[in-house]
Amino acid sequence: MDKKPVDLSLLYGVLEEYAAVKGSLITILQNTQEIYGYLPREAIELISEKTGIATSEIMGVGTFYTQFRFEPVGKYLIMLCQGTACHVNSSELILQTIKDELGIEDGQTTEDGLFSLKCVACLGCCSLSPVMMINEDTYGSLTPDKTKKILKELREAAK
C-alpha cells in the first residue's frame, strides 16, 4: 500500500501536551498511531526533536510493544486472539480460514488495502472463544463459516 504523505501538524497538539512530561513516550506513540494509523518515520523524527529522546530509543520502545506498527494498516484490522481458551477451542482453524479467505499471513495487509491480520495476545473474552476483534468490535464463538460470513459482510460494507 502506498503511504500517504504525513501531515506532521496533526501531531503538534499531542507533542504540546506530552513532550515535556517525563515518561510519556508510550503515550505519545499511542496518540501518534491513533492519528496516522501507524508510526511514520517523519513523526518519530519530530517526536525525537521535541522530546530530546534519541530516535534509536524511540524505535527501541516502538518495536518492543506489539501495539505499534510502522506500516499503514488496512481499513479493517483483524486482531485474532491467541489466548489459551481460544487455542483449546480451535482458534487455529479460524486463523487458517482468515488466511485462506484473504490470502494474507499474520502481519500482512490485503492488496486492496481492506484487511490487515494480526494475531494478538488474549483479548480476555475467553468465554466466547474463539474470538477476534475487528477494529473496535469483538466477534465471539467463531466457526470457519461464521468467520467467512463476517469477512464477506465487511467487504460488502466497504463497497
Add this chain to the structure above:
Amino acid sequence: MINLTINGKAVQAPEGSTILEAARSAGIYIPTLCYDKAVEIYGACGLCVVEAEGIPKLLRSCSAKCSEGMVVNTESERVVQSRKIAMELLMSAHDGDCVAPCQLNCPARTDCQGYVGLIANGEYDAALKLIKNKIALPASIGRVCPHPCEKACRRQNVEEPINIAQLKAFAADMDLKSDSYVPEVMPATGKKVAIIGGGPAGLTAAFYLTIMGHSVTVYDMMEKMGGMLRYGIPQYRLPKEVLDKEIAIIEKTGVKLVNNVKLGVDFTIESLKAENDAVIVAVGAWKSSSMRTPGEDLEGVYGGIDFLRAVIKGNAPEIGEKVAICGGGNTAMDACRTAVRLGAKEVYVVYRRTRNEMPADKLEIDEAEEEGVIYKFLTNPLSFNGEDGKVKSITLQVMELGEPDASGRRRPVPVEGKTEEIPVDSVILAIGQKLVSDDVKELELNERGNIAADQDFFTTSIEGVFAIGDATNRGASIAIEAIGEADRCAKAVDAYLNGQALDTRVPYISKRDESTIDYSDREKKSRINPKVLPADVRNKNFDEVSLGFTEEEAKAEADRCLECGCREYYKCKLLSVAQRYDINPERFKGEMPQKYSHDENAFIERNTSKCILCGLCVRSCREVMNLSSIGLLGRGFKTDVSPAFSLPLDETNCNNCGLCVQLCPTGSLTEKFNLKKQVPLDEEYTEEFVEIDGKQSSVLVSRYNGKILRVIPNDEISRNSGLSRAELQAKLK
C-alpha cells in the same frame, strides 16, 4: 567492613560492595559478559551467578550485595550447571566462526587465513613467521602439500578456493631469498632428545623441541635429510635446493643432524634411550605395497617409491618405451610424470575408478595429461604377463561403477568377461607404502603392522619413547599429517621432559553452519595459479614445473580470501568463558536470531549475527557518551542492536569514539585494523598517552610484528576529541 566467606576463603569488603566486587578484590574469578563498571548494572548474562548459604535462589553477584557472615560459593555444581547451560544457549545463537575452516581442516592447524591475509597486505615477513609457528619446511610443503585447507576453503562456493598452498610457498620463497628467519631459541633445558628419521615429521619435531630449549639430534639412514620429501618427491615438483635451504635453517636453530646411520644396525631404540631423556621414532613407511596380482615379481615391475627414489638418486632403471603405472594417487602422478621425463613414449595410468574419484590432486592429473600421460580409467590389472622373467604386457579387467562404498565413492565392479591387454616394457605399482616393520621390532605394533602410538600423547610400548608419522597407527598419509603430529608430539615430549601434565582437550570454538551461508553478494574473481613451464618443455627435463607466484599475483590471490575467521578470536571474552565450561551447544541447535549481516564505516565494523545482547554497546553509547547512536530493536529472541530505522552507522550521530567496540565481549563490533585486508592476529595491546589540546589522553595501541594495527581512544578526552584514528596515531611518539 563486611566479613564474608567466598569459596571457603575469608574476605573483607567495604559496606555496600557487591559479591562480584568482593570476589574480584580477593582474586576470585567470576565470569561476566554484561558487566562493566563504566555503565549501570544490567544483569542480562546471568553468568555471574553464585550460591549463598541460606538463600534458595542463585544470586547475580553483579548486583547482590555482601552481607555480614555471608557464605558464598562461586563454583558449586548448581552454579557451574547454570553457567554451562547459559553458555550453551548463547553459543547456539552465536552465528560466527572463531577460526576459519581452512585452518581447522589443516592437520597441522596452520593459520592459513592469517598468513594469506598478511600476504595480501604485503607483510611477507609476518606471514612467514606465522607459518613457521606450525610448519618448519614451508617452501617444501607449500609445493607438495595436497592442501586439505583448500578443500575446506569457502571461496569454492563463490568460484574456486584460494590457492593457499602456493601462497605459503611464495611467503617461504621470499624468506629464502634474503636473510632467512630463524626463530629465537629458549634457554637450554639440559634435556636431550633423539629423533630417528629426518623426514618431515622428524625434522618438525626437532625444530620445535629445539626452540623449546632441548638438545635434539636427528638420526637418518639416508645420505641426506628430508625423508620422503627428498626421496619420494620428484625434483620437478620440489627442487632439492629448496629443501636443502630449509633444512639448513632448521640446523641453524641448533639441531644436530646425523646421516647414514640405520636403526637396528648402528643403534637401537634402547641404546638411544639410554643416552637421551626421550626418543621419537619417525622412521616413515619406505616399502611399496603389493597388489597381490600374478606377475608382480617379474623383472620390470617396480614399486612406486622405489622407482622414484632410484631416479632421484641418479640410478633410474631402464623402463623402456611403454610404461604402465597402477594407482590414482599423487605417487602415481609422480611416477608417470617421471616416466615421461625419462623418455618413455607411451605412459599409461591404470586406475579402477574414473577421473572424478582419483585421489591425486586435480592439477597434477591435468598437468600429467598435458605432458602426454594416457589414462586407462575403469581398468584393473588382472595379471602382469612376462616372457623370460620380464614383464611384456598387462591384462586389464574392465570395470564399471556400482553402489557407493563406505568412503562415499562408487565402488568399481568388474564387467564380467570383459578384459583388455596392453603391451608394456615396465610397470610401476603406485598403490601405497608400508613401514618396514623389522626396523622397529623393539616396539609393539598394531594389527595393521604399524607402531601403536597414543593418539594424544604419542607414547609407545616403551616409556620415554614416542612415535609419529607414517610409521604409526593408520600408516602412511600426507606430509602435513605427520607434521601436525610432530608439532603436537613436541608439546607432549616437552611436557614429559618437564614432568608436566598435558592438556589434550580440544577447546570449544564456534563454527557456522555451512548450509546457512549465503555467498550471493560476493563478486566472482577467478583463482590465480602460478605460471608453469609449457608442457612440451617440461616433459623433457626435471626443472620445476611451477614458476611460483609473482608478488603481484600473490597479493591479488590472497586478497580473494573471504576472511571467515573472526578478527577478535585472540581476545574474545565470550570464547574464553565458553572454553571454561564443558559445553556442547549442538544440543540446542536451532534457528539463529539474526541474519549474517555486515555494516561498516571507516573504523568500526558491525556484525549482529555474533551479538549476544549483553547491551554494553547500547548502554555505553547512551550512558557514557550520551549519543544513543545505536539501540535495541524488537524484543525477545529476535532483538537486534541497530541504529534507528536500521540505518548504517555512518548515517547516525556516531562519533567513532570506539567505546562500544572496546566493551563488546565478542566479535559483533570490531575496530578495523590499519591494514587493507583484515586479518585475525594475536596483537599486543599497550596503553599509551598522547597530547590532545594540551591535555594528556590515554589511547590503546595494538601492535603486531612491530606494526601498529589499531589505535583506540581510551578516555573521555580522546573519545570526544573528534580526531580520526590516523590523527591519533600521528600523535603517538
Add this chain to the structure above:
Amino acid sequence: MRIVIGQGSCGIAAGAEKVRKALLNTNINAEAISITGCIGMCYLEPIVDIYDDEGKLTRLVKVSENDAEAIASFVESGDASAVEKLVVSDEDSEFLSKQTRIALRNCGIINPEKIDAYVEAGGYTALKKALCDMSAEDVIEVIKTSGLAGRGGAGFPTWFKWNAARQSEGDEKYLICNADEGDPGAFMDRAVIESDPHNLIEGMLIGAYAIGAKHAVVYVRAEYPLAIKRLKNAIKQATEKGIIGENIFGSGFSCDFTIKAGAGAFVCGEETALIESLEGHRGMPRLKPPFPAQSGFWRKPSNINNVETFANVSWIINNGGEAFAAMGTEGSKGTKVFAVTGKVKRSGLVEIPMGKTLKDVIFDIGGGMKTDKPFKAVQMGGPSGGCIPAELIDTVIDYKALGATGAIMGSGGMVVMDESTCMVGMAKFFLDFTAKESCGKCIHCRIGTKRMLEMLERITKGEGKEGDIELLEELCYSIKDGALCGLGQTAPNPVLTTIKYFRDEYEAHIKEKRCPAGECSDLIEYKIVADKCKGCTLCARNCPVNAISGTVKNPHVINTEKCIKCGKCYTSCKFGAIVKE
C-alpha cells in the same frame, strides 16, 4: 421497574449493545433501561436483568435483539410467558448462588459508569473510615489480620509489601496497580475494572494512604479499551466528588490518580518491567535488589498490587480483617476469583472461598464438561503455571497445595481441557507464548524458551528423539534457576507439569510418532468411515487440495498422499463420518 443489560466486553461481543438498542426502540421507558458490568455468567451472554418495582429479579439470558418485543411485552404486562424461554434456569442460577463474592460483589449488579451507583451500594465508606478513623498503621494491621495475599499470582502477603513501602524513606512514594492482566485465559481484572471501577479506586486510595503515597497509578493493558474508558470515567467522577485530589474527606490526605495504557507486552506484568514501561521505556525487567519498595517508579519507593488484591481492600476495611480471614485455609485466606474457560459447560467468573477444591469449581459450579469427552486436565496460572491432571481434581484451592502440584494459584485463569487436547501441544502453546513475550534481556529466557519451543515443535511433528524429554527437563531446571525475572523463571512450568503428569504422551510422540489426543496434525491421518458417509460431497467441496474423491450419495475417500491435514473435512462433516487416526 428497571431493565439492566450486562455490558462487559464479552456481553457486548455477544450482542448486548444490539439488544440495548433494540430495547430502546420498543415502547419501554428509556429511562428504565440501564447497563451494568459483567456478572460473570459469560456463557449466557447477553444477559438482561429485569427488576420489578418490589426489586424482584427476572434474569433473561442469551437474549438477542429479536427478543426485544417479547421483553417489552413482559415489562408491560408482567406476564412471564412471553420470555419463558429466556429465563435463566435453576441450574444456571446455581452458578452464582454457589459463589461467595467479595471482589466481584458489585459486578454485574451496579452501573459501572455512575459513581452514585457505587456509593449507593456502600462505596467509599471504607475509604472514609480509613482516612478519618484509622492511622496508616491501623490499616496495615487490618490487612495483616485479614491475611490478604497478592492475587496476581505470587501470593505475597499484602501487608508486608505495604509495610515495607511505608517504612521506606522518602516523601515521594507511588502506589501502583498492575492491571496488565496478560495471562491468556484470565479476565478477572478486566471484569472488575469494567464492572466496578470505583471499587478499584477505593482500594487503591486506601493502599496509598497506608504506604504514604501521594500518587496512584494504574497500568492497564492496551487490549482492554472498555476498561480504560470506564476507569477514566470513574476517575473523573471521583475527582469531581473530591474523592481523588487534595485533602480527601477533609482528612488531610491527598492523592492524585493517573492511568497509563500498556502497549502490548506480557512481561510488563512483572513489576520492575511495569515500572520501566511506566517510565516510557522498553519493558525490560530491572535487577532486584533494589526492590520497588526501596527504589521503584522514578527510583522512588513504590508498591505494586494487582486489581483483584485492591478489589478486596474496601470490603476488608468495612468488615474487618477477621471476617476475611474466617474464610479459606490456614495459609490462604479470603476468596479467589477464577476465570473458568475451555471445555467446561459453564464458563465465566467464579469467586469462591479458598479451601474449596478444583472439583467444586469445575464440576459443581462449572457444570463439568461441555463435550462428551472426559475431563483430562486443568491449566492454572497461564504461561507461568501448569496442567493439573484429572487424578488431582480434589486438590484444595490454596497457594501451597496448588504449588505442590507443580502448577500455581496464578492470577486465576483456569482452562479446562478434555481428552482432545494434546498435552505436548499445550506445552508448546505456552512456550510459543513465552518465547514471543520474552523481553530478550537474559540468556536463559531469550534463548532457552526459544530452544524449548523448537524441541516441542520437533516432538509434535514426530521428529522427537530419545533423550529429548531429559534434555527438556535439564533446560527447564536451568531456566528456572538462571532467568532474570518471573516470566523466565516460571516459563518452564507448563513443560515440567505436562512431563510430570503426561510423560506417556511425550513418549508416544517421540517413540511411536503418535499423538494420543489426535491433535498434532503431522501425526494423524484423516479417514472417512464408509458406513457413516452419506455422500453429501460437502467434505470434497471444502477440501482445499482436492484430496477427497467420490460421487454423490456414495461413500467418499481421502487420498492421504494429497491430504494436507487441514481438518476442514473433519469439521465440515455433519455425519461424524470423518475420523482422525
